[in-house]
Amino acid sequence: MLYNLLRMNKMHRTFAALSDPTRCAILEMLADGEKTVMDIAAPFAMSQPAISRHLKVLEEAALITRRIDGAKRPCALSPAGLEQLEHWATALRTTLARNYNRLDAVLAAMPPVEKEAP
């Protein structure tokens, strides 16, 4: 069900981007504000090209934006991408909440289970 929602909301690219601990850590760093590739790479035991590849995935998933500042390309969180993520989470929540609220009613009407040895 969740997966179907992912597909329908075209969120698979976003989740592919999020399915990596390094990229999640990068997003957390950017929550403090814009940063250069060098700033971002500093805490990681990883080459700058490797970090740049992660940034490219995040950029393609619209989770970050990069602007040109001379020779630098500083990165920042993308409000639009994050908003999309939030919309998806809301849609998922609504669907699950509806199903589980109905399940509450089903359970209330269910006769008590006779315990059998499984």
Added chain:
Amino acid sequence: MTALKIDLAGDGLAIVTRHFAASPEQVFRAHVEAEYIRQWMGGMDGWEMTHCESDARAGGILRYGWAGPDGMSFEITGEYEVVKPYSEIRHVERMHMPDATPDNRCHTTFQASNGGTLLTLRMQLPDEESLKAMLDTGMEQGMEDSYSRIDGLF
């Protein structure tokens, strides 16, 4: 406390938790017995569950179908891998629109908690490789029509 909680773990795992005012046995049965599943699963306005099969044992199949407005329909099929009354279910499922989406692995646990049951549903989101493979085959574009047809399904 019945609050629904959704956590997205960094490793591509989505974790849903919900508390129910019923025993683990009851919540478990509502998840595996067709007569109960058909009463709550769906969540879609204007859609009706048309069939519901659930052979809840390791290797058993599940098959859910819905019919919607304008003759639309869709189906979820899957297989049970682990069925442990009344505590745990592991299954794989996929949606048919009509082409099958890649497998979604689900792990559901039922724990006694506060006189009721804490349900935890873990879903492994598809990894980067399988997503890439999917995009490379141009499936994404092909799916667009299906998407627009089922927009507003949920």
